[in-house]
Amino acid sequence: MRERDSGQGSGRGGRDRRQDAPSGRGVRPNTGGSRPAWQERVARPIDYDKPKSPPIPDEITEKDLELGIRVQLKTLTPENAEKVARHLAMVSILHDQDPELAHQHALAAAERAGRIGMVRETVGVTAYGIGDFALALRELLTYRRISGSNDQVPLMVDCERGLGRPERGLELGREVDRTKLSPEVRVNLAIVMSGARLDLGQNELALAELQIPELNPEKVFDYSAPLFHAYAETLSVLGRDEESKRWRRLAERAEQAYSGYSSPEDEVFSVLEEIEIPEFVEKPVEREAWKREARDDR
Secondary structure: OOOOOOOOEOOOOOEOOHHHOOOOOOOOOOOOOOOOHHHHHHOOOOOOOOOOOOOOOOOOOHHHOOHHHHHHHOOOOHHHHHHHHHHHHHHHHHOOOOHHHHHHHHHHHHHHHOOOHHHHHHHHHHHHHOOOHHHHHHHHHHHHHHHOOOOOHHHHHHHHHHOOOHHHHHHHHHOOOHHHOOHHHHHHHHHHHHHHHHHOOOHHHHHHHOOOOOOOOOOEOOOHHHHHHHHHHHHHHOOOHHHHHHHHHHHHHHHHHHOOOOOOOOOOEOOOOOOOOOOOOOOOOOHHHHHHHHHHHO
16 A cells, blocks of 8 residues: 655545645735735825824823813724824914914814814814815814704804805804804804895894894893994994994993903893893894795795
């Protein structure tokens, strides 16, 4: 009987080909160091012109970002969350003194965490700060889609104004149920809606937009001064100068009441003087809107 070579027989008279079979480990072909074809298909193309992320000083840590915001990054890996938090901390530090650099840090955060609504909101706000209204509007719309929040609708309306589209801004503002907005957001929305009316030469309607329950000097909050100033400016446009001066004085007194004062959010001041407080009234239906409604009722 022929002696079988060790490791060569199969036990059934044939050649053992297991040594030629795949081992279960991928063997990279010798292609001069390039990646496998499947990696080339799924990998993002390298953008050599892409700007680098702005540097972050070593002393800035993720703890420089408030805890409530850091919690929203918990879906990221710890290393990525730390980097994003540090970029967002830089946005907070630079927002007033260097808006352009703050925006670059916001973009860097979005590169790492673009699916987090708060990050997209930050990009939108910083874009608005440097006058890039198209980007700001796009990012804030994305933020609203992710979060379901209408808190940035006033900024979105103002972006439409910045893009020369006040009519679209008014449409956007009218879509929102204002009773569900916080008083501060409601005030900001009234101010930008009034501005859009002024852009269109609708001065009386601009004044009506500002006649909301918060236009009341009996109880003054930190958002009252901007509302009073807007009301005074609109009265001035309408030629009602004496009323405008009175409301401007109220705005200045409201600013003084809050200047340098730290207090609980629900604390209010009274700056009431002898002035007629406008009654809150429903906005008059515009002629074209009224015509449309009449046609629909037929």
